[in-house]
Amino acid sequence: MNLAKVLIIYTGGTIGMIKNVKTGALEAFDFENLKKYVPELSRFDITIEAIAFEPVDSANISPKLWITLVSTIEQNYQKFDGFVILHGTDTMAYSASALSFLLENIQKPVIFTGSQLPIGTLRTDGKENLITAIEIAGAQENNKPLVPEVAICFQNRLFRGNRTRKYNAEYFDAFESPNYSELAEIGISIKYNKKTINYSPHTKPVRFHKKINENIILLKIFPGMSTKFLKAILNTEGLKGIVLETYGAGNAPTEEWFADFLKNAKDKKISILNVSQCNAGSVNLGLYETSRIFLDLNIISGKDITTEAAVAKMMFLFAQGFSNEQVEYYLSQNIAGEISI
Ligand code: ASP
Numbered sequence: 270m271n272l273a274k275v276l277i278i279y280t281g282g283t284i285g286m287i288k289n290v291k292t293g294a295l296e297a298f299d300f301e302n303l304k305k306y307v308p309e310l311s312r313f314d315i316t317i318e319a320i321a322f323e324p325v326d327s328a329n330i331s332p333k334l335w336i337t338l339v340s341t342i343e344q345n346y347q348k349f350d351g352f353v354i355l356h357g358t359d360t361m362a363y364s365a366s367a368l369s370f371l372l373e374n375i376q377k378p379v380i381f382t383g384s385q386l387p388i389g390t391l392r393t394d395g396k397e398n399l400i401t402a403i404e405i406a407g408a409q410e411n412n413k414p415l416v417p418e419v420a421i422c423f424q425n426r427l428f429r430g431n432r433t434r435k436y437n438a439e440y441f442d443a444f445e446s447p448n449y450s451e452l453a454e455i456g457i458s459i460k461y462n463k464k465t466i467n468y469s470p471h472t473k474p475v476r477f478h479k480k481i482n483e484n485i486i487l488l489k490i491f492p493g494m495s496t497k498f499l500k501a502i503l504n505t506e507g508l509k510g511i512v513l514e515t516y517g518a519g520n521a522p523t524e525e526w527f528a529d530f531l532k533n534a535k536d537k538k539i540s541i542l543n544v545s546q547c548n549a550g551s552v553n554l555g556l557y558e559t560s561r562i563f564l565d566l567n568i569i570s571g572k573d574i575t576t577e578a579a580v581a582k583m584m585f586l587f588a589q590g591f592s593n594e595q596v597e598y599y600l601s602q603n604i605a606g607e608i609s610i
Contacts, residue, residue, distance in 0.1 A: 518553040
């Protein structure tokens with residue numbers, strides 16, 4: 270029997286942290302300690318290897334890490350059946366979203382996990398998360414991976430990476446995927462929800478993209494926002510796109526200053542993607558008078574995309590050498606399972 274082979278890539282986060290007795294703060298520690306705290310790793314009927322990066326709190330993660338992850342997966346793609354990425358929870362949804370675009374046509378599991386409590390603590394959730402993530406990354410049926418996509422495994426659920434957001438800083442179930450059903454439920458057994466997993470036969474081989482364009486911003490509208498700051502944003506050199514978090518179903522003030530802001534952005538060829546501040550539901554332009562302006566100016570609806578996926582998608586698309594029209598076309602389309610069709 271051929272054992273499945275899983276590569277663990279350790280980037281840092283709480284899962285691998287330890288309390289500094291002097292300051293009381295959590296600090297990253299060496300990956301070898303992780304193995305010490307999870308002796309179960311040697312009991313798997315899966316072959317496990319690990320690569321440890323210099324551990325970082327995920328608040329310090331930048332797109333550079335995404336590219337390093339892509340290169341590491343590329344170098345090991347033929348050798349392993351699946352990948353587990355240990356990552357801090359704070360920006361995990363951004364990284365998982367980014368990898369869903371950068372690993373185009375991925376046909377093997379790339380499972381992110383982490384924990385709310387360090388793996389060395391008594392009630393840690395890290396051990397269970399790690400063990401389950403490895404099991405999912407190595408799970409196969411008829412020699413084919415059961416989850417051939419980028420996903421986040423946390424507590425008792427497996428989510429599509431680019432549908433997920435961290436919504437809780439306290440409870441063990443830190444993540445949710447409000448607009449897309451879970452890929453698997455984790456109980457006594459792991460129940461794969463095969464209807465939600467992307468099994469579409471990829472006619473093209475996997476592509477490992479290694480470019481990101483960071484010339485975008487995320488702007489959340491709020492009552493009382495000042496036009497002087499909006500003007501300053503539009504005057505920022507090199508700005509290519511704005512992920513605009515609007516109210517409810519994509520609504521914004523109907524006042525002239527806001528319309529001027531949108532028109533000026535258009536004139537400057539700055540693309541705007543309208544995403545909702547709400548956790549669940551979708552942008553639905555034209556439903557209210559307060560979203561009419563977006564339709565009139567042909568501004569793209571992000572539909573039910575998460576903010577995290579919107580940011581990663583924009584950074585990815587602007588790095589592809591596309592024209593503005595092409596970027597805007599792809600922003601309006603589902604390209605990696607990030608938007609409901
Ligand atoms: N600050 C930590 C991080 O994101 C939190 C965690 O891992 O849960 O790296």
